[in-house]
Amino acid sequence: MISVKNLYHSYNKDGKYQVKDVSFEVANGEVFGFLGPSGAGKSTALNILTGLLPLQQGEVVVGGYDLKKVSNERFNKIGMSFEQSNVYSKLTAKENLDFYRKLFDVPTLDSHTLLKLVGLEGKEHVKAGEFSKGMKHRLTFARSMINNPEMWFLDEPTTGLDPSIAADIKDIIKEKNKEGVTVFLTTHNMFIADELCDRVAFIVDGEIKLIDSPKNLKLQYGDKLVEVEYIEKGEVIKTTLSTVLPEDKKTLQEIIEHHDIQTMHTKEATLEEIFIKVTGRGLV
Numbered sequence: 295m296i297s298v299k300n301l302y303h304s305y306n307k308d309g310k311y312q313v314k315d316v317s318f319e320v321a322n323g324e325v326f327g328f329l330g331p332s333g334a335g336k337s338t339a340l341n342i343l344t345g346l347l348p349l350q351q352g353e354v355v356v357g358g359y360d361l362k363k364v365s366n367e368r369f370n371k372i373g374m375s376f377e378q379s380n381v382y383s384k385l386t387a388k389e390n391l392d393f394y395r396k397l398f399d400v401p402t403l404d405s406h407t408l409l410k411l412v413g414l415e416g417k418e419h420v421k422a423g424e425f426s427k428g429m430k431h432r433l434t435f436a437r438s439m440i441n442n443p444e445m446w447f448l449d450e451p452t453t454g455l456d457p458s459i460a461a462d463i464k465d466i467i468k469e470k471n472k473e474g475v476t477v478f479l480t481t482h483n484m485f486i487a488d489e490l491c492d493r494v495a496f497i498v499d500g501e502i503k504l505i506d507s508p509k510n511l512k513l514q515y516g517d518k519l520v521e522v523e524y525i526e527k528g529e530v531i532k533t534t535l536s537t538v539l540p541e542d543k544k545t546l547q548e549i550i551e552h553h554d555i556q557t558m559h560t561k562e563a564t565l566e567e568i569f570i571k572v573t574g575r576g577l578v
């Protein structure tokens with residue numbers, strides 16, 4: 295479980311906060327996402343949770359460890375993948391993983407298994423410096439799993455990757471979560487948030503504006519509309535009707551009773567549309 299209460303962070307300690315009064319909880323086994331535009335404070339919050347940045351103000355408990363009390367033991371339980379790949383160029387893929395493995399006091403996964411999982415099978419003995427950007431990202435991602443973490447922190451896990459690599463990464467996240475791993479991720483991509491997260495927090499200017507599941511958000515904020523294509527006098531007519539307004543409901547009933555329906559589906563609001571509605575800001 296992750297518990298964050300009244301978290302603040304100021305890089306310059308000048309009274310301006312890049313993370314402001316942030317509170318949330320992530321249950322064990324949940325995928326929780328911070329969704330927000332560039333500069334919203336997502337990485338800053340994540341870096342505090344993983345110990346990369348010092349905790350200045352607030353209460354943070356990760357996997358039972360209170361961040362105010364120093365304990366290196368907690369690093370055995372967490373994994374972190376960075377937005378920017380940071381692998382050692384002069385070491386091979388296997389050497390990169392083996393070097394990192396030594397930092398843990400718990401059983402670790404073997405390099406071969408991890409490299410296979412991220413599609414780098416056969417590249418064990420290639421220097422990371424010769425890897426493409428996507429391959430370096432896969433290696434960083436593989437490294438974050440080496441200690442079989444209970445809590446997995448992923449900063450923009452698919453940003454800048456080509457669609458097939460992004461799809462593989464998403465599948466691995468889903469698989470690990472099925473095995474019980476708790477995931478905290480940041481993203482400015484509504485599709486990632488929608489597809490992967492059980493709950494998302496909308497974050498803007500360092501503040502959380504709302505937390506809910508993508509499904510609830512769509513139910514609550516989506517316009518209740520239905521798009522219908524039907525045949526009238528040999529022509530295809532397309533119309534959008536409210537499922538709430540009485541006149542539209544009557545029209546819809548009339549269309550269903552007297553016309554040949556080609557297609558009919560409800561029109562869902564996207565998370566980005568809801569984000570704009572709630573925060574007044576876009577996701578870029």
Ligand SMILES: Nc1ncnc2c1ncn2[C@@H]1O[C@H](COP(=O)(O)OP(=O)(O)OP(=O)(O)O)[C@@H](O)[C@H]1O
Pocket residue numbers: 305306312330331332333334335336337338339482
């Ligand atoms: N080391 C730093 N020193 C001073 N300010 C910083 C530092 N790192 C980030 N910031 C500022 O803190 C704010 C939040 O940045 P952060 O990187 O947490 O945002 P983000 O939501 O993760 O955005 P992105 O997706 O672009 O990384 C931004 O205004 C950024 O300029």
